[in-house]
Amino acid sequence: MDAALYFELVDAVARVDGQSGLADVSARISATDMHPLERRVLDRALRARREALTLKSQLLIPDLFTEPSAPATNLVARG
16 A cells, blocks of 8 residues: 555544544545555554544533533632
8 A cells, every 4th residue: 555545544544523534534444455454553543533432422521612501700719
């Protein structure tokens, strides 16, 4: 496999930020002719990215980044 294409795929895996992007990159990797060792490395990177996205979705608190219902208060200690 061309080294530039290999590193482009490695970078594409690292940039994935959702399940649809993961499916797109996975399809690109599956359709690309490469050495078995390169395929194993990219499959491992995809697996790790999939697990990271799953953990992110489980740990993310949806209300954390929405508009607060009450005005925020200053947490500076006064004394």
